[in-house]
Amino acid sequence: MNRRLLDIQNLTIESVATRKPVVSGVSLAIAPGEVLAIIGESGSGKTTLGLTALGHIRPGLQVASGRVLLDGTDLLSMGPSALRSMRGRRVAYVAQSAAASFNPSLMIGEQVIEPALVHGIMPADKARARALELYHDLSMPDPANIGTRYPHQVSGGQLQRLMAAMAMCCGPQLLVLDEPTTALDVTTQIGVLEAFKRAIRQQGAAALYISHDLAVVSQIADRVVVLHNGVTQEEGPSQAIINAPKAPYTRTLLSAYKQWAPGTVAAPTATVGSPLLTVSNITAGYGQNPTRGPRVVAVKSVDLEVRRSSVVAIIGESGSGKSSLARVIAGLLPSASGEIHLAGTRLPKTVEQRSKDQLRRIQIVFQSPDVALNPAHTVEQILGRSLALFGGKRRRERGALVRDILEMVQLPADFAGRKPSELSGGQKQRINLARALAAQPELILCDEITSALDPVVAASVIDLLRRLRAERGLAFMFITHDISTAASFADEIAVMYRGEIVERGPTDKVLNRPEHPYTKILVDSVPQLEAGWLEAAAGRRERLLASAGGVILAD
Amino acid sequence: MTAVKPSSAAANLRNAKRRTLSATGVFAVAILLLWILVALFGPFLAPHNEADIVSDANFMRPTAEYLLGTDYIGRDVFSRLIYGARTTLATGLIATLIAECLGICLGFFAAIRGGIVDSVMSRLNDALLSFPHIMMGLVVIAALGSSIPVLIATSGFVYASAVYRIARALAMELREKEFIEAARARGEGTWWVLSREILPNTTLPLLTDFALRLSFIILFMSSLGFLGLGVQPPTADWGSMVRENMEGLGSGSLAPIIPAAAIASITVALNLLVDELSMRTGRIYGRTRE
Numbered sequence: 001m002n003r004r005l006l007d008i009q010n011l012t013i014e015s016v017a018t019r020k021p022v023v024s025g026v027s028l029a030i031a032p033g034e035v036l037a038i039i040g041e042s043g044s045g046k047t048t049l050g051l052t053a054l055g056h057i058r059p060g061l062q063v064a065s066g067r068v069l070l071d072g073t074d075l076l077s078m079g080p081s082a083l084r085s086m087r088g089r090r091v092a093y094v095a096q097s098a099a100a101s102f103n104p105s106l107m108i109g110e111q112v113i114e115p116a117l118v119h120g121i122m123p124a125d126k127a128r129a130r131a132l133e134l135y136h137d138l139s140m141p142d143p144a145n146i147g148t149r150y151p152h153q154v155s156g157g158q159l160q161r162l163m164a165a166m167a168m169c170c171g172p173q174l175l176v177l178d179e180p181t182t183a184l185d186v187t188t189q190i191g192v193l194e195a196f197k198r199a200i201r202q203q204g205a206a207a208l209y210i211s212h213d214l215a216v217v218s219q220i221a222d223r224v225v226v227l228h229n230g231v232t233q234e235e236g237p238s239q240a241i242i243n244a245p246k247a248p249y250t251r252t253l254l255s256a257y258k259q260w261a262p263g264t265v266a267a268p269t270a271t272v273g274s275p276l277l278t279v280s281n282i283t284a285g286y287g288q289n290p291t292r293g294p295r296v297v298a299v300k301s302v303d304l305e306v307r308r309s310s311v312v313a314i315i316g317e318s319g320s321g322k323s324s325l326a327r328v329i330a331g332l333l334p335s336a337s338g339e340i341h342l343a344g345t346r347l348p349k350t351v352e353q354r355s356k357d358q359l360r361r362i363q364i365v366f367q368s369p370d371v372a373l374n375p376a377h378t379v380e381q382i383l384g385r386s387l388a389l390f391g392g393k394r395r396r397e398r399g400a401l402v403r404d405i406l407e408m409v410q411l412p413a414d415f416a417g418r419k420p421s422e423l424s425g426g427q428k429q430r431i432n433l434a435r436a437l438a439a440q441p442e443l444i445l446c447d448e449i450t451s452a453l454d455p456v457v458a459a460s461v462i463d464l465l466r467r468l469r470a471e472r473g474l475a476f477m478f479i480t481h482d483i484s485t486a487a488s489f490a491d492e493i494a495v496m497y498r499g500e501i502v503e504r505g506p507t508d509k510v511l512n513r514p515e516h517p518y519t520k521i522l523v524d525s526v527p528q529l530e531a532g533w534l535e536a537a538a539g540r541r542e543r544l545l546a547s548a549g550g551v552i553l554a555d
Numbered sequence: 556m557t558a559v560k561p562s563s564a565a566a567n568l569r570n571a572k573r574r575t576l577s578a579t580g581v582f583a584v585a586i587l588l589l590w591i592l593v594a595l596f597g598p599f600l601a602p603h604n605e606a607d608i609v610s611d612a613n614f615m616r617p618t619a620e621y622l623l624g625t626d627y628i629g630r631d632v633f634s635r636l637i638y639g640a641r642t643t644l645a646t647g648l649i650a651t652l653i654a655e656c657l658g659i660c661l662g663f664f665a666a667i668r669g670g671i672v673d674s675v676m677s678r679l680n681d682a683l684l685s686f687p688h689i690m691m692g693l694v695v696i697a698a699l700g701s702s703i704p705v706l707i708a709t710s711g712f713v714y715a716s717a718v719y720r721i722a723r724a725l726a727m728e729l730r731e732k733e734f735i736e737a738a739r740a741r742g743e744g745t746w747w748v749l750s751r752e753i754l755p756n757t758t759l760p761l762l763t764d765f766a767l768r769l770s771f772i773i774l775f776m777s778s779l780g781f782l783g784l785g786v787q788p789p790t791a792d793w794g795s796m797v798r799e800n801m802e803g804l805g806s807g808s809l810a811p812i813i814p815a816a817a818i819a820s821i822t823v824a825l826n827l828l829v830d831e832l833s834m835r836t837g838r839i840y841g842r843t844r845e
Contacts (some may be wrong), residue, residue: 352742366733
């Protein structure tokens with residue numbers, strides 16, 4: 001490498017309070033125009049490292065040793081005003097949530113050119129012309145007028161691209177992108193990724209791309225640094241890391257990342273039983289309108305069947321009605337019309353009308369491990385309540401049963417005395433699952449239970465579900481936006497699009513030979529590891545969209 | 556992943572809980588403890604009875620026998636201050652408890668029921684809040700007459716509306732959390748959700764509110780006392796003591812100043828404690844929400 005734009009030398013960052021290193025002895029360099037990715041799971045120190053490129057150390061942390069050089073100047077020894085003039089102009093930042101980064105009461109265009117005006121780089125009319133050029137580069141729809149809209153008037157994917165426009169407005173030498181597509185749906189992600197890649201090339205900027213997603217990284221980055229617990233595990237060209245990983249951690253990461261490609265899904269082999277849950281023609285939504293049903297329809301004429309000890313995955317993007325469907329089945333959202341039968345008996349609409357036994361047989365596990373457990377209760381109280389409520393167990397019997405259930409979800413018995421704040425994300429999700437198991441259910445509704453978890457942890461939770469199903473004959477309705485997980489775990493897949501199930505069938509059939517145009521786009525949008533996938537998929541997507549009459553993506 | 560090490564958020568939480576009081580906190584707690592001890596053991600400490608006229612001389616300067624001098628009819632100010640601590644603290648505490656219980660129950664109930672019930676309750680409460688507290692107090696006491704039970708009930712009721720708003724807001728925020736949804740999915744009743752799921756997660760902010768409310772109520776009752784509608788003579792209470800001895804101010808007597816200073820000391824101490832508590836609330840909640 002001839003010239004180093006960003007040069008991080010032997011950097012160690014530690015917590016002020018505990019002196020525990022968050023990043024230890026990391027060195028990395030980015031050449032002008034190069035895209036370097038930092039990959040790691042949450043807590044690996046990747047964001048902390050990325051922020052040092054902006055000369056920012058998060059409160060509570062301090063630099064123990066090392067230097068961060070931008071074009072030869074040490075960012076860590078710069079004063080606040082020097083940093084201010086450097087940020088935005090020479091190094092710009094794109095955050096994970098664009099929605100939280102835009103001011104909702106100002107027009108987008110004004111916010112995109114603001115950094116250029118603040119730094120006095122160019123006059124307002126010139127900045128606007130530059131913004132227009134960026135909107136074109138980022139393939140924004142209607143580039144001439146998008147600047148006059150407000151943040152709530154554009155979609156999440158568009159806002160994420162607009163944030164990149166804001167970052168690139170001053171023509172920075174280095175862009176720091178922190179998980180910029182993680183919050184987006186796969187069908188949206190592909191367009192945003194492609195726009196980012198093209199814009200970075202056209203602007204000739206270097207980029208530091210922070211992500212946990214190997215496939216995304218393999219599509220956009222020239223080189224990859226694998227970070228684990230603040231220590232560099234491996235560094236090299238993206239394809240080399242993916243095809244021939246050297247470090248053991250990289251191999252774990254790759255194996256947890258279920259290699260999945262359209263056309264390769266095997267037919268499910270598990271034997272399934274008689275129909276357990278039958279959903280017929282359910283329509284539900286929010287806001288009551290006595291004459292015409294719900295004001296906002298979330299679930300529209302849905303039919304679904306879950307057989308005993310089978311796994312049905314519901315896939316679809318955010319807002320497609322997946323979670324609403326689970327809430328209708330759990331009785332939390334009363335349906336406007338339609339019927340639900342559990343093993344032949346019709347289920348009342350609401351939780352209040354259902355019998356204790358009916359409640360026991362269907363359990364729901366929620367998405368966010370952090371808020372699904374009451375922070376004031378201990379694990380024993382959480383599990384004990386389910387035991388007392390559904391099993392009628394007395395206090396004395398509960399202790400042993402709690403330990404049994406903890407063992408079932410592979411947690412040590414002494415976790416009983418802990419509170420949720422003392423558990424990691426994966427452990428919390430296991431407790432959530434344990435709470436459902438304590439009721440001895442027949443069907444567990446899993447609402448995106450692995451989305452908030454790191455790939456390695458998510459894979460172990462899925463393994464647990466698989467074992468529970470084999471040993472206890474449990475049936476699962478598994479809601480996810482992650483098609484790879486569905487492919488590896490489900491017998492049957494139902495694809496939801498705008499509140500309706502547009503396609504339903506055995507996993508191999510739906511994923512290998514999708515019929516509905518939306519399913520085709522969805523299946524083809526899942527990032528793959530091989531080089532050049534992004535460009536090819538983006539091209540196919542254009543053709544699919546053109547031929548898919550009526551399918552409109554959120555973009 | 557099954558690492559037995561607790562997450563760092565948990566460690567922070569424990570550190571925050573374990574962290575000892577700051578110097579101001581210790582100071583505030585010391586003042587409050589002092590007054591509580593005085594209130595508890597008052598009759599043993601006071602050299603004279605609160606109603607006894609011990610001297611012919613009114614507004615007497617402090618002497619060895621009468622440590623803080625005498626009041627407008629020659630009673631011992633020191634003894635009356637000690638007895639006053641009892642009345643003031645006891646009435647204040649009971650009234651605050653009433654305000655908190657009433658406000659929390661109604662506020663939680665409104666938040667969990669939502670819809671029309673919440674709207675009606677909250678608009679009624681807004682109407683109550685729009686009256687100045689002291690005016691409400693004056694009206695009620697003028698109508699019912701001033702006795703200690705009426706005084707306590709009035710203060711409790713008047714301040715319940717402010718507690719209601721805080722409790723409702725706290726419960727509204729928690730109501731959206733998935734663990735409440737999980738409780739509903741289990742078929743838990745309203746009472747369980749309120750007492751077991753919501754209440755334990757609001758203790759710190761509510762405790763902060765309790766201390767703040769107590770200082771407001773002590774001031775409120777003292778104001779009523781000062782206006783002559785508070786605790787009736789000869790029972791000593793700090794607010795009334797200030798009023799009774801007003802004319803002594805001109806002659807430089809300590810009789811009106813000492814009870815006023817006592818009220819100030821307890822209000823300041825409570826506020827310092829509240830600052831300490833709310834800082835801690837912010838610390839714990841700020842960290843765990845990260």
